[in-house]
Amino acid sequence: MTDPILQIKNLITEFDTDEGRVRAVDDVTFSVNAGETLGIVGESGCGKSVTAQSIMRLLPQPMGQIVGGQILFQGQDLVSLTLDQMHKIRGAKIGMVFQEPMTALNPVHTIGRQLAEVMLLHKKITKQEALRLSVEMLDKVGIPSPDIRMAEYPHQLSGGMRQRVVIAMALACQPQLLIADEPTTALDVTIQAQILELIAELQRDMGMAVILITHDLGVIAETSRDVVVMYAGKVAEKGTVTDVFDKPSHPYTRGLLASIPRLDTPPKAKLAIIPGMVPGLLDLPKGCRFENRCAFRTDECVQVQPPMESISASHELACLRWRELPAVDSRSGVTA
Amino acid sequence: MSVDRENAVQPILQVRDLKMHFPVREGLLLRASKFNKAVDGVSFSIAPGETLGLVGESGCGKSTLGRCITRLYQPTEGQILFQGQDITRLPARTLKPIRRDIQMIFQDPMESLNSRHTVGEILEEPLVVQSMGDGASRRKRVVDLLDLVGLPARSVTRYPFEFSGGQRQRIGIARAIALNPKLIVCDEPVSALDVSIQSQILNLLIDLQQELKLSYLFIAHDLAVVKHISDRIAIMYLGKIVETGPGESVYLNPQHPYTKSLISAIPVPDPHHKTQRIVLHGDVPSPINPPSGCSFHTRCPQATERCSQQMPVLEHHASCHEHVTAACHHI
Numbered sequence: 105m106t107d108p109i110l111q112i113k114n115l116i117t118e119f120d121t122d123e124g125r126v127r128a129v130d131d132v133t134f135s136v137n138a139g140e141t142l143g144i145v146g147e148s149g150c151g152k153s154v155t156a157q158s159i160m161r162l163l164p165q166p167m168g169q170i171v172g173g174q175i176l177f178q179g180q181d182l183v184s185l186t187l188d189q190m191h192k193i194r195g196a197k198i199g200m201v202f203q204e205p206m207t208a209l210n211p212v213h214t215i216g217r218q219l220a221e222v223m224l225l226h227k228k229i230t231k232q233e234a235l236r237l238s239v240e241m242l243d244k245v246g247i248p249s250p251d252i253r254m255a256e257y258p259h260q261l262s263g264g265m266r267q268r269v270v271i272a273m274a275l276a277c278q279p280q281l282l283i284a285d286e287p288t289t290a291l292d293v294t295i296q297a298q299i300l301e302l303i304a305e306l307q308r309d310m311g312m313a314v315i316l317i318t319h320d321l322g323v324i325a326e327t328s329r330d331v332v333v334m335y336a337g338k339v340a341e342k343g344t345v346t347d348v349f350d351k352p353s354h355p356y357t358r359g360l361l362a363s364i365p366r367l368d369t370p371p372k373a374k375l376a377i378i379p380g381m382v383p384g385l386l387d388l389p390k391g392c393r394f395e396n397r398c399a400f401r402t403d404e405c406v407q408v409q410p411p412m413e414s415i416s417a418s419h420e421l422a423c424l425r426w427r428e429l430p431a432v433d434s435r436s437g438v439t440a
Numbered sequence: 441m442s443v444d445r446e447n448a449v450q451p452i453l454q455v456r457d458l459k460m461h462f463p464v465r466e467g468l469l470l471r472a473s474k475f476n477k478a479v480d481g482v483s484f485s486i487a488p489g490e491t492l493g494l495v496g497e498s499g500c501g502k503s504t505l506g507r508c509i510t511r512l513y514q515p516t517e518g519q520i521l522f523q524g525q526d527i528t529r530l531p532a533r534t535l536k537p538i539r540r541d542i543q544m545i546f547q548d549p550m551e552s553l554n555s556r557h558t559v560g561e562i563l564e565e566p567l568v569v570q571s572m573g574d575g576a577s578r579r580k581r582v583v584d585l586l587d588l589v590g591l592p593a594r595s596v597t598r599y600p601f602e603f604s605g606g607q608r609q610r611i612g613i614a615r616a617i618a619l620n621p622k623l624i625v626c627d628e629p630v631s632a633l634d635v636s637i638q639s640q641i642l643n644l645l646i647d648l649q650q651e652l653k654l655s656y657l658f659i660a661h662d663l664a665v666v667k668h669i670s671d672r673i674a675i676m677y678l679g680k681i682v683e684t685g686p687g688e689s690v691y692l693n694p695q696h697p698y699t700k701s702l703i704s705a706i707p708v709p710d711p712h713h714k715t716q717r718i719v720l721h722g723d724v725p726s727p728i729n730p731p732s733g734c735s736f737h738t739r740c741p742q743a744t745e746r747c748s749q750q751m752p753v754l755e756h757h758a759s760c761h762e763h764v765t766a767a768c769h770h771i
Contacts, residue, residue, distance in 0.1 A: 292497035322707030363639035365668035
């Protein structure tokens with residue numbers, strides 16, 4: 105059995121906005137095992153990116169603040185670290201890949217300089233060594249003629265190549281944990297397939313854990329062992345991918361899985377929908393966050409916030425009524 | 441209703457060997473020495489009430505093609521026939537009445553709706569431009585349109601920013617159907633939306649098609665979405681259509697090597713599904729200087745000598761489903 109490399113316990117992150125304080129992440133708990141991939145899935149505004157920013161302590165300042173909970177990385181609570189201590193972890197022990205590679209790279213510096221900088225910052229090596237290692241790293245992420253690419257600027261590369269450079273930077277110091285926030289959302293499917301395969305390959309080689317944040321349930325099913333489904337700042341359901349995809353138990357997870365057109369659904373058939381939309385963080389419902397869109401709502405759901413409950417050793421969810429809900433067919437969501 | 445036999449088979453839209461080459465201006469005199477061949481010889485037709493799905497990756501020319509058909513771009517070569525009439529080079533004045541019949545839905549509803557106009561003004565504008573009805577009847581039409589797309593009548597006095605992404609796309613759809621068009625070019629209408637909202641909009645588009653007898657050219661990069669809404673699919677690569685056919689058969693039995701790799705690359709939301717993934721190497725070549733012969737040969741796992749020399753023709757092959765055409769030497 106593997107031990108968790110990262111444990112997030114009751115994390116609460118809040119933002120100050122013009123209209124007041126909002127809670128973007130509310131009491132989120134999950135853990136990531138060493139060498140394994142955890143997927144976080146949810147729609148825009150569900151708090152998945154804020155969770156990642158909280159782990160990296162990269163919340164927009166001064167608006168964003170962690171107001172509660174713990175982020176234990178190898179047993180050490182990242183929330184209590186000073187900025188200097190955090191600098192030593194970021195990039196060295198935890199690497200991060202963002203959605204838009206162009207904004208993650210500095211447009212006025214060469215690829216080589218940016219890569220070498222990461223290594224010089226975290227390793228005791230000479231500049232020559234750093235440059236040599238950078239070429240090696242570019243080669244490892246599958247960039248053709250890496251020595252020539254070293255002297256080029258980000259705008260000279262295609263989107264897929266840029267994302268490879270960002271991955272090379274994130275992995276330059278062989279981190280134990282990689283956080284990838286929508287790493288393939290801006291890319292085409294064939295390029296997405298290349299990048300996901302690359303991440304999986306490097307993960308096998310280097311034995312790192314990966315947190316993959318995405319809105320694409322397909323990407324999660326193909327890459328992750330465990331999955332956390334977030335909705336409006338809270339964890340709706342979590343478990344192994346087989347638990348959650350085969351036996352989706354939260355009405356939101358069921359709705360999500362049923363609403364995606366699949367390649368085997370009959371053409372022009374009515375898709376299942378989740379009516380309405382995600383509540384704003386400023387006017388969250390008092391009870392269950394999903395209450396206003398849920399087909400199984402009762403008065404209790406409106407009043408009471410559902411606690412996390414275990415379905416099995418590896419499968420948890422937050423729904424008051426999960427025991428009473430009809431059984432599901434894993435492929436088409438709710439059965440009639 | 442008896443329909444004239446000839447009319448019944450006449451396509452609503454026919455595109456013949458369409459080309460859109462954008463000049464790339466360089467040097468001191470800004471001479472157009474090179475051309476970006478965004479669309480390079482595309483032919484297809486759409487029957488009344490039919491949806492043709494156009495799939496391809498960024499830069500393949502699918503949006504440019506959509507904009508040529510709505511005459512937002514003036515194509516370089518080729519023909520666009522709408523209900524048999526050649527509209528490729530019609531001047532603005534003669535084109536105006538035809539614009540009622542061909543409308544467009546854009547990807548980003550925030551950018552395609554005027555943020556300083558109320559929803560009422562936005563929806564009334566096409567009616568005003570085409571001088572349809574008087575003020576009172578137009579306002580009634582606006583309320584009817586809102587109802588058709590599932591928005592409350594009180595939306596009339598609100599501004600686009602007051603709506604969510606999905607609702608804004610509903611406004612974009614209402615504007616597109618305001619003039620009772622026959623053909624709508626939908627350019628990535630659900631790509632910017634969250635999964636749970638995407639299915640709402642797809643259902644709406646399917647309902648409206650049946651209710652209003654619309655034809656769609658549905659452009660998107662998400663093959664699962666395109667297959668769901670389309671009767672036929674066309675796969676585009678580097679300015680050309682490489683394969684066409686009924687959605688089911690293109691997906692279940694892809695012929696062109698590019699289609700095969702595209703379908704194998706789609707992540708399936710089922711952890712038990714095991715794909716034999718064909719990972720393509722390299723990037724899409726530049727449309728300014730496309731490869732010789734078959735434009736896919738630089739990335740194709742099956743490419744031979746012949747592929748780099750001779751351009752394959754989009755045609756039916758004896759081994760394929762009867763309505764499938766593909767442009768490949770190796771089928």
